[in-house]
Amino acid sequence: MQADGIDAFLEMQAAERGAALNTLAAYARDLADMTAVLHAGGVTARTAGEADLRAYLAGLAGQGLAARTQARRLSCLKQYFLFLAREGMRPDNPAALLEAPRLDTPLPRFLSEGEVEALLAACAPEPDATPARQRRLQVARAALEMLYASGLRISELLALPRRALDAAPGMMLVRGKGGRERMVPMSARAREAARALMEADAARRSPFLFPGRGVARPMTRQGFDRILHDVALRAGLDPARLSPHVLRHSFATHLLAHGADLRALQVLLGHADIATTQIYTHVMLDRLREAVADHHPLSHAGELEVG
Template sequence: MSGAHAEAFLEMLAAERGAAPNTLKAYARDLDDFATHARQGGRAIHDADADLLRDYMATLARTGLSPRTQARRLSCLKQFHLFLAREGVRPDNPADLLDAPRLAAPLPRFLSESEVESLLAACATETDSGTPEARRWLVARAALEMLYASGLRISELLALPRRSLAGAAQMLLVRGKGGRERVVPLSAAARAAAEALVAHDRPLGSPYLFPGRDPRRPLTRQGFDRILHDVGLRAGLDPERLSPHVLRHSFATHMLARGADLRALQVLLGHADIATTQIYTHVLAERLRQALEAHHPLAQATSGTESA
């Protein structure tokens, strides 16, 4: 252990914040590593200044530690020195002067077009059987068709009132984040699937397009997650890869891949800032890079030279 101050800090994390044992072990290792670095410079862990901390972070970067791990170590040091300042051990928090390493934004996960088709095909059921199991697949089919056809958030989908399908309109009025409303198109297949569900559920008298166990309330997110899990198994896909947001990402990625305008996609997704929508251009750029490296003869030759 790196000293009494570190022990007191870890005790505080356990007592006041309820930190998990694994978290405490990770913080103890981080503090021990920094203490070793500090001793090499003739300093105590509680007496570090900003220059010593910068040198430590630079050392971590030179050793090839990932930016995410570097950021976690810096977070530990910031919390530790804040604790020391609050306890009156030192007058300041020198770690506040350091910036965390820039983390690359993770690219959205999405399905291939054939995988989406497999999910939809897996929802096929006897719609006239009237059994609870048949209704489950009606719900699955309608929800998946609408999520993929319109790029809806799951919260937007489950909040849709049954009257949203009134008439023959081919558009849906959706209330999104911040109460902002937008209009999204509804494909013929999605409308047919939703209408089949409405017809089946008519005796329930629910005001919602996707009623829950209590027809007075909509289906919950957790309830839909269980349905999606079952659909994934039936389709032969790993349920861990599936979520409503993955379907939304798939909608956006496939739209761009087929030539959709970025500004139009922003409107469809309900993004307030087009910078949020631009993440999908990075997805396509990464797919192009992978295709180039996999199939271009010069790329393969370069790879072979580097590994030789």
């Protein structure tokens, strides 16, 4: 066993936690880097104190490592020093009180309302389209209408059974993360597109609303991505800007922009925690700024700058 207990720690991660080879390799690199820095300062993992670890983490920041990389390194250190303390290799855990750097939460990417309409309009087939082409665009229209009308995750959409539309009028039953079921409203346009696809696919006798090449299984994510790529090009949009999650973000962003409540949005999106939904509050902040700019008496006189 290494004096610093790294081998034992990695063995524990593999045996008890089933850590992947890539994870173990990353842990080994992180711990080798830390011990080298500690040894250069005359201490070891068994003798290092909290101040030594803080100095090491400060050095990572000084090297320009991204906050996310620093946070990953700290996670490794916390697990490692907890292991040393539990195994009696040192009397305490000097990493217990260390805090990860604050991670900036990127704003969600979304389409404008005009871009969404262009995307949906691009699902109309050409007059001379082949039957295969017509069905491909019919799949695209049903999927895009439903994603934008309900904010579904792509995994939820592709797993929908044909009977999903048989719920209460105007609603659809969705099984989300962790097997949690929820009812989501479905627009008349989306229901119409879905039922048109069901009629076109009646002969396939698939249990899924969006069947794959083998009708016993749903369409794959890769198959849908190819359809989305084609429709984006037809709509004059950069396919790199478009994904099912961008449509989900567009649904949420546009709802809030038109006055929806954050709690209602949480239920519609199937978020277990309101904190997850709060990434969309940038829209609410924009609306508040606009409200002040439009209605505050000083803003019209040029004496109140908002922004």
